[in-house]
Amino acid sequence: MHIIVLNKMDLADRLQTQKWLEYFGEQNCICYGINSHNKDNIKVFLNFLQARVRELNKLGQPKHTITMMLVGIPNVGKSALANSLHQIGRISAAEKGRLKHAIVSPVAGETKDISSLKIASHPNIYVLDTPGVLPTEILDAEVGAKLALTGAIKDCLVEEQELARYFLAILNSSDAYKDWKNLPSEEVERSSEDHKAKLLGIHEADIRRRKQYPTDHTQDFVVRSVRRTLFETVSSFKENLENEEKMGKLIEAQFVALREVFHVPLGSDEDGIYKVAKKLLNLYRTGRLGHYTLDDILRNGH
Ligand SMILES: Nc1nc2c(ncn2[C@@H]2O[C@H](COP(=O)(O)OP(=O)(O)OP(=O)(O)O)[C@@H](O)[C@H]2O)c(=O)[nH]1
Numbered sequence: 446m447h448i449i450v451l452n453k454m455d456l457a458d459r460l461q462t463q464k465w466l467e468y469f470g471e472q473n474c475i476c477y478g479i480n481s482h483n484k485d486n487i488k489v490f491l492n493f494l495q496a497r498v499r500e501l502n503k504l505g506q507p508k509h510t511i512t513m514m515l516v517g518i519p520n521v522g523k524s525a526l527a528n529s530l531h532q533i534g535r536i537s538a539a540e541k542g543r544l545k546h547a548i549v550s551p552v553a554g555e556t557k558d559i560s561s562l563k564i565a566s567h568p569n570i571y572v573l574d575t576p577g578v579l580p581t582e583i584l585d586a587e588v589g590a591k592l593a594l595t596g597a598i599k600d601c602l603v604e605e606q607e608l609a610r611y612f613l614a615i616l617n618s619s620d621a622y623k624d625w626k627n628l629p630s631e632e633v634e635r636s637s638e639d640h641k642a643k644l645l646g647i648h649e650a651d652i653r654r655r656k657q658y659p660t661d662h663t664q665d666f667v668v669r670s671v672r673r674t675l676f677e678t679v680s681s682f683k684e685n686l687e688n689e690e691k692m693g694k695l696i697e698a699q700f701v702a703l704r705e706v707f708h709v710p711l712g713s714d715e716d717g718i719y720k721v722a723k724k725l726l727n728l729y730r731t732g733r734l735g736h737y738t739l740d741d742i743l744r745n746g747h
């Protein structure tokens with residue numbers, strides 16, 4: 446029995462994922478969407494797996510031990526899923542005391558060997574965590590960019606700058622940025638922060654100190670500023686974004702604007718663009734710039 450698992454649902458575009466689930470359903474595939482870090486999701490998924498195993502046991506000769514293998518490209522969350530199933534799985538207290546764990550890492554290729562983790566008893570179910578697999582050659586540039594955006598291959602294979610440009614093209618063609626329409630302007634935000642600080646009796650110097658790390662691009666106010674900049678640049682751009690050249694023009698303008706937002710100092714142009722690209726990709730991967738499903742089921746004509 447094959448089960449297609451769509452992991453990292455927390456980072457995905459809901460509408461698109463729903464379409465993928467429906468698509469797999471129509472192909473008579475068993476498909477399940479989860480977030481491996483979400484306990485409730487894992488509990489429901491475990492129940493689902495146990496029910497499938499019970500069904501199988503009813504059909505054939507009942508088995509006391511079932512083994513399942515997790516297979517997928519690097520970095521999709523196989524080890525994270527194996528760990529969560531093992532930790533939440535219904536196994537005896539004695540076995541719980543000997544919990545194992547697979548190493549989880551944002552760097553692709555972490556798992557180098559197969560390991561087995563028990564995830565349920567009566568019947569016993571084991572899950573095999575495996576190393577990520579990929580074709581030996583990726584000839585299509587777009588496929589390469591998508592794989593790099595998901596973290597399946599190293600960013601430098603595509604080049605960070607190119608990857609960030611590809612991501613901006615996706616963002617500019619999506620609806621995600623439209624949610625950032627009503628963000629308060631920078632001035633409003635700054636004066637409300639100062640006002641709040643004064644009400645709380647925080648000294649002027651503290652206010653200044655709290656603001657002196659603008660280069661940490663993960664801080665909320667920087668993220669808001671990035672969103673605002675992206676919203677403003679796309680929505681004020683009046684040319685046709687389906688035209689590749691025009692899209693390129695917008696993306697270059699966004700790089701210039703983001704350089705200021707990320708406080709990337711004026712060094713060589715190449716270096717500045719690289720730094721902006723790294724920070725932008727980092728925000729995308731933590732879901733701070735919206736939720737995306739890179740393979741559009743309709744666009745691909747599936
Ligand atoms: N947001 C989010 N992150 C996840 C989820 N599952 C895994 N991750 C993260 O994705 C990264 C890769 O997870 P792993 O479990 O190491 O991926 P893998 O498929 O085992 O990767 P390889 O061993 O390289 O094949 C880690 O940083 C995890 O924390 C999820 O459901 N949501």
Ligand SMILES: [Mg+2]
Pocket residue numbers: 523524525547548549555556574575576577
């Ligand atoms: Mg792994």
